[in-house]
Structure formats: structure tokens, C-alpha cells
Amino acid sequence: MAAIIRQNPNQPALPDFRNMGTILRVLVAVNLGAAVLAIARAGQLSSAYAEWIEATGFVEPYLLLVLAVLWAASPWLSRLSFGVGAGMVALVTVVCGYLLHEVMHRLAPLAPGTLVRWIVFGLVAVAILLFYFHLRARALSPAITEARLQALQARIRPHFLFNSINAVLSLVRSDPKRAEVALEDMADLFRVLMRDNRNLAPLEEEVELCRQYLELEKLRLGDRLTVDWNVKSMPGDALVPPLMLQPLLENAVYHGIEPSSMPGTVSINLFLSRGEVHAILKNPYRTTGGNHHSGNKMALANVRERLALHFDAEASLESRVTKDAYEVHIRIPYRTEPANSATGVPTVTGPMPGADDDRQRGVSARLGMTEAARA
Amino acid sequence: MPDSPLRVLIVDDEAPARRRLRDLLEDCAAALPLAIIGEAQHGREALELLQNAPVDLVLTDIHMPDMDGVELARHLLKLSHPPVVIFTTAFHEHAVQAFEVNAVDYLMKPIRVQRLLGALQKVPRLKPVSAEKLSQLPTTARRFLSVTERSRVVLVPVEDVVYLKAELKYITIRTSQREYLLEESLTRLETEFGARFVRVHRNCLAARDHIRGFERRVNDDGDAHWEVLLAGVQETLPVSRRQQSVVREMGRETAA
Numbered sequence: 001m002a003a004i005i006r007q008n009p010n011q012p013a014l015p016d017f018r019n020m021g022t023i024l025r026v027l028v029a030v031n032l033g034a035a036v037l038a039i040a041r042a043g044q045l046s047s048a049y050a051e052w053i054e055a056t057g058f059v060e061p062y063l064l065l066v067l068a069v070l071w072a073a074s075p076w077l078s079r080l081s082f083g084v085g086a087g088m089v090a091l092v093t094v095v096c097g098y099l100l101h102e103v104m105h106r107l108a109p110l111a112p113g114t115l116v117r118w119i120v121f122g123l124v125a126v127a128i129l130l131f132y133f134h135l136r137a138r139a140l141s142p143a144i145t146e147a148r149l150q151a152l153q154a155r156i157r158p159h160f161l162f163n164s165i166n167a168v169l170s171l172v173r174s175d176p177k178r179a180e181v182a183l184e185d186m187a188d189l190f191r192v193l194m195r196d197n198r199n200l201a202p203l204e205e206e207v208e209l210c211r212q213y214l215e216l217e218k219l220r221l222g223d224r225l226t227v228d229w230n231v232k233s234m235p236g237d238a239l240v241p242p243l244m245l246q247p248l249l250e251n252a253v254y255h256g257i258e259p260s261s262m263p264g265t266v267s268i269n270l271f272l273s274r275g276e277v278h279a280i281l282k283n284p285y286r287t288t289g290g291n292h293h294s295g296n297k298m299a300l301a302n303v304r305e306r307l308a309l310h311f312d313a314e315a316s317l318e319s320r321v322t323k324d325a326y327e328v329h330i331r332i333p334y335r336t337e338p339a340n341s342a343t344g345v346p347t348v349t350g351p352m353p354g355a356d357d358d359r360q361r362g363v364s365a366r367l368g369m370t371e372a373a374r375a
Numbered sequence: 376m377p378d379s380p381l382r383v384l385i386v387d388d389e390a391p392a393r394r395r396l397r398d399l400l401e402d403c404a405a406a407l408p409l410a411i412i413g414e415a416q417h418g419r420e421a422l423e424l425l426q427n428a429p430v431d432l433v434l435t436d437i438h439m440p441d442m443d444g445v446e447l448a449r450h451l452l453k454l455s456h457p458p459v460v461i462f463t464t465a466f467h468e469h470a471v472q473a474f475e476v477n478a479v480d481y482l483m484k485p486i487r488v489q490r491l492l493g494a495l496q497k498v499p500r501l502k503p504v505s506a507e508k509l510s511q512l513p514t515t516a517r518r519f520l521s522v523t524e525r526s527r528v529v530l531v532p533v534e535d536v537v538y539l540k541a542e543l544k545y546i547t548i549r550t551s552q553r554e555y556l557l558e559e560s561l562t563r564l565e566t567e568f569g570a571r572f573v574r575v576h577r578n579c580l581a582a583r584d585h586i587r588g589f590e591r592r593v594n595d596d597g598d599a600h601w602e603v604l605l606a607g608v609q610e611t612l613p614v615s616r617r618q619q620s621v622v623r624e625m626g627r628e629t630a631a
Contacts, residue, residue, distance in 0.1 A: 158466040162483075163465040165485050222390050258440065
């Protein structure tokens with residue numbers, strides 16, 4: 001899993017050189033460093049600009065070359081231990097500096113000693129950045145990250161729990177079959193809510209969970225709630241943080257449907273585009289919402305922070321209000337389970353005690369069953 | 376009148392919740408004579424129903440579109456024979472605390488039949504909750520103002536109000552259509568509706584949305600003052616010297 005969160009907290013590890021966040025941080029840091037050096041060397045501000053222009057002439061190609069090599073070598077580097085990996089990164093820096101110097105020297109002769117200056121600058125930058133990424137990884141280490149994730153785990157509104165129980169109770173006498181299905185939906189929903197949700201899970205599981213959630217809401221709200229699913233081109237195997245969509249749908253129902261006695265539509269649009277998974281959720285925007293206004297930002301901030309913990313700068317969550325609709329747009333990189341750990345769908349049909357992974361698969365298999373039974 | 380059945384109205388926006396309450400009330404009917412007069416989906420519908428069919432008890436949800444339970448209870452007090460109101464709520468931490476503090480009766484959903492029966496048996500001894508207490512409950516500003524006219528309760532949507540003017544004992548509610556008389560305090564209304572109205576005079580609140588602009592007028596004796604021009608009504612309102620700052624603040628907005 002190429003997420004930002006690394007598995008071993010205490011061992012230093014190389015950053016993920018294919019992560020946009022990593023690349024962005026390196027670019028910014030090195031350019032800042034070069035600018036500071038230019039000012040320091042010039043001694044006075046008037047000549048600092050010329051010095052900086054000259055410096056960028058080598059810093060930019062050098063930096064991009066090193067980043068490109070590291071990007072290409074990333075899968076191989078990630079298998080090395082930290083010490084060897086860091087050595088390799090230093091080697092790449094030296095070799096790239098040398099090659100670049102050779103090429104540029106041929107185009108236009110450079111002053112003697114330039115090569116050494118370049119390579120020293122490169123190595124210092126590597127050392128500082130590796131140390132920075134190590135500190136950052138420690139700050140985001142599982143012990144701390146897990147605690148944060150646990151705290152962030154979307155919590156369902158108690159309001160929904162008790163109203164749903166009430167709705168099911170109302171069915172027990174008149175329509176026991178529907179009451180049964182509703183209780184099963186609730187059990188599945190709460191199983192997912194209460195399990196360990198720190199690992200990414202396939203999008204199709206999240207969608208199934210959302211369907212069950214919305215079924216329960218429909219039970220309560222009847223014709224007031226219409227759901228418009230648009231998931232034909234959804235990448236079902238994409239890995240997403242569990243409970244990425246459900247809290248947002250809960251928001252959509254709470255703020256978009258409940259405050260009005262008029263029927264409304266919640267629409268969900270999931271698709272894959274240019275290697276990114278997009279999720280667009282829409283609900284009617286009610287200006288006269290009574291006492292439903294407050295507390296809207298909670299779920300949004302929660303999902304946004306979990307996306308950042310898992311994908312850093314590569315994921316985004318944006319919300320906007322159009323004339324009569326509220327829209328949330330999530331964008332995450334398309335990642336799937338590595339082939340070696342995908343051992344096919346197990347044939348369990350009930351929840352199994354044991355390892356987390358087994359438990360999750362058991363649930364997903366059960367979700368499939370309930371859906372089939374209903375159809 | 377111990378022999379006449381207890382007349383009950385159920386108010387909830389969720390159909391299953393109404394059905395559940397009906398089932399439970401029918402269970403109680405064996406122990407206590409009662410009659411379910413009707414069901415309503417929100418406060419406005421309930422009020423409409425109660426104009427023609429008086430009841431002894433209203434069981435109402437708090438969270439409802441159009442008009443919530445607390446607002447309904449406030450309007451019900453204007454009826455000639457206000458019913459007892461018992462609130463039902465699934466989960467509303469703040470509301471529940473406020474109920475406890477103010478000793479307002481409520482039932483937690485899912486409701487148990489014993490609890491419901493206990494509450495029903497108490498009803499003949501209960502009095503409607505006072506407006507004072509109701510205003511202590513955490514609720515948003517009312518969506519309607521209610522006035523009594525020929526023993527009927529008339530609802531005036533707050534967004535239709537152009538201005539509120541205190542005159543002797545009453546407040547005049549002015550909409551673009553007509554005037555109504557309301558028995559409340561202007562200061563309370565000002566606090567309740569906050570930014571919607573702006574005080575232009577000691578005795579007058581004007582709706583911001585309805586203010587078209589301001590006009591400088593000079594009296595016969597040479598004193599100058601500002602008048603508020605309003606959308607939807609012909610008359611203008613004088614701005615008192617004390618509230619002059621409103622002209623500056625709002626004038627900028629309307630000029631923009």
C-alpha cells in the first residue's frame with residue numbers, strides 16, 4: 001500500500017518518491033535552499049538576483065534529474081533497508097551531478113571547482129531532506145496516527161441510531177419481514193462502524209455500506225428521500241478509507257432531506273478518470289433549514305483529515321454550494337490491492353473471528369448475500 | 376370528567392414513528408380510555424387540525440420540517456383550550472437537559488408502553504407548559520408568529536413581516552397584505568429573531584430584507600430626520616435619533 005503511513009514506526013524509512021506530496025516538498029525545500037544560498041553568496045541584495053538566476057541554471061536540471069531517477073527507482077529503493085537506501089540516494093545524487101556537469105561543461109565551459117560545489121550542495125540537500133522525512137514519518141508514525149485515526153473515525157449520529165430503532169420497532173407488528181431486513185442492515189452497518197477502520201478497503205464495500213445506510217433512512221423518511229446512484233463506471237477495487245462516503249451521505253440526508261417536508265434527491269456519482277477516483281455527492285441545499293445548520297463541518301473535516309493521513313496531497317475534498325444544491329467532490333489516487341495479497345474472494349458466509357483481514361472479508365461476503373436475498 | 380376518553384393527537388414527520396406511537400396508544404387503551412383524534416406530519420398541519428378538533432394531549436416530535444415541536448407548543452397556547460403537550464425525541468442531548476431543568480414532560484424514543492401509560496395517566500393533572508418555559512428550550516427562532524382572530528389561531532410567516540411596531544398593549548405586525556395584532560414584547564422578538572430585524576425606533580423593528588432605502592425629511596419646524604422606505608408597503612417609518620447609525624450601516628448596503 002503506497003499510502004503515506006508507513007508500517008514500521010521506529011525504523012527510519014525512505015519516503016515514497018512517487019508521492020506528489022514528497023515531490024512537492026523536495027521541490028520547495030531545494031529551491032528555497034538555493035535562493036538562501038544565492039543571497040548569502042552575493043553578500044548584497046542587488047547582486048543576489050543575478051546570483052540566484054545563475055544558481056537556478058544548474059539547480060533546476062539537477063533537481064529534476066535526481067527526482068526522475070528516484071521516481072524510476074522507487075519500487076526498488078523501497079525494498080532496501082534505510083541505510084543502504086540512503087546510500088543509494090546519495091550515490092544517485094553524486095552520479096547525476098557528475099553527468100550533468102559533464103554535459104553542461106561541454107556546452108559551455110564551467111569554472112573549475114563547480115563540480116565539487118554542485119555535489120556538496122546536492123549531498124547536503126539529500127541529508128537534510130532525508131532527516132526531515134524521517135522526522136515527518138515519526139510524527140505520523142502509526143502510534144500517533146492510529147490514535148488520531150481512531151479519534152477521527154466517523155461516528156454515526158445517535159439521532160440516526162435511535163430513530164432507526166424506532167422505525168424498525170414500528171415495523172415489527174405490521175411487516176415483520178421488512179423489520180428483519182432492516183435489523184440485518186443495521187447490524188452490518190454497525191459492524192463496520194465499530195470495527196477497526198484504519199486500513200484502506202475496496203470502494204465496492206463502501207458503496208454497499210452506503211446502500212444499506214440509505215435503505216434505513218428510506219424506511220424512516222419514505223418518499224421524502226430519493227437516491228440517484230451513478231456507479232456504472234466505478235472502479236470497485238479502488239482502495240479508499242473506510243467510511244469515506246457514509247458520513248457525507250448522512251450529512252446529505254440530515255441537512256438536505258430532513259429539514260423539508262418536500263421530497264428531495266441525494267445523488268452519488270462515482271467514476272475513474274485519469275488514474276484518479278472521483279466521488280461527487282449532491283443534495284438539495286435548504287436555506288430555511290430550521291435548527292439543522294450547526295455541526296455540518298464536523299463530518300467534512302473528519303473525512304478530509306483522514307484522506308490527508310492516507311494520501312497526503314494526492315487526495316482532495318472540496319465542497320461548494322450552487323443555487324439549490326450542496327456538492328462534495330472527493331478525488332483520490334486510484335490504487336488497488338497488490339496482486340500477491342489478493343487471494344481471491346473467500347467463501348465464508350458468516351462473520352469469522354480472527355484476523356482483521358478475515359473479519360472484513362467475512363463482512364463483505366455477507367453484504368453480498370443480503371443484497372442478493374433482497375433482489 | 377373521568378369518563379370521557381382522553382383525546383390524543385400524534386405529530387411526527389416520520390411515518391414509522393407515527394405508526395409506532397399509534398400501536399402503543401392502542402395498547403394503552405385497555406388500561407385507560409383514549410381516542411386518537413388524528414395524526415399530523417408537522418406543526419403547521421397539527422395546528423390546522425386542532426382548530427376544528429380540540430384534544431387533551433398532543434404528543435409531538437421535536438425535530439420536524441416546516442414547524443418544529445417547540446414552536447408548535449408555543450402556538451398551541453393561543454388556542455382557547457390549549458392541550459397538554461408531551462414531547463417525544465429520539466436523541467437531543469441539549470433538549471433533554473433543558474426539559475429536565477424546566478420540568479417539561481418528554482418521552483424518549485423508542486418509547487416504552489409503560490412510560491407512555493404513566494404519562495397518559497398524568498395528563499388530567501397537567502397544565503400546558505407556559506410560553507415562558509417554552510422559550511427557555513433550545514430552539515431556533517420561530518418560523519411563524521401566531522395571532523388569535525375570532526377564536527382561531529392565524530399563522531403569519533416571519534419572512535412576510537415587513538415591520539413590527541409596538542403600540543400600547545399590542546404589537547402591530549405589518550405584512551404587505553395587512554396588519555395583525557400580537558401580544559408579545561418587542562424586546563423579546565428582537566432577541567429571538569436577531570439579524571432578521573433591525574431596530575429603527577424605540578417602538579419599531581423593520582425587516583432588513585424589506586428595507587429599500589432611506590430618505591431625509593425636514594419637518595415644518597426645521598428638524599431633519601431619516602425615514603425608512605419599505606418594499607411592499609406605502610408608509611414609511613421614522614428613524615429615531617438614537618438609531619441613526621442604522622442608516623449609515625444599512626445605507627451602504629442598499630447603495631451597493
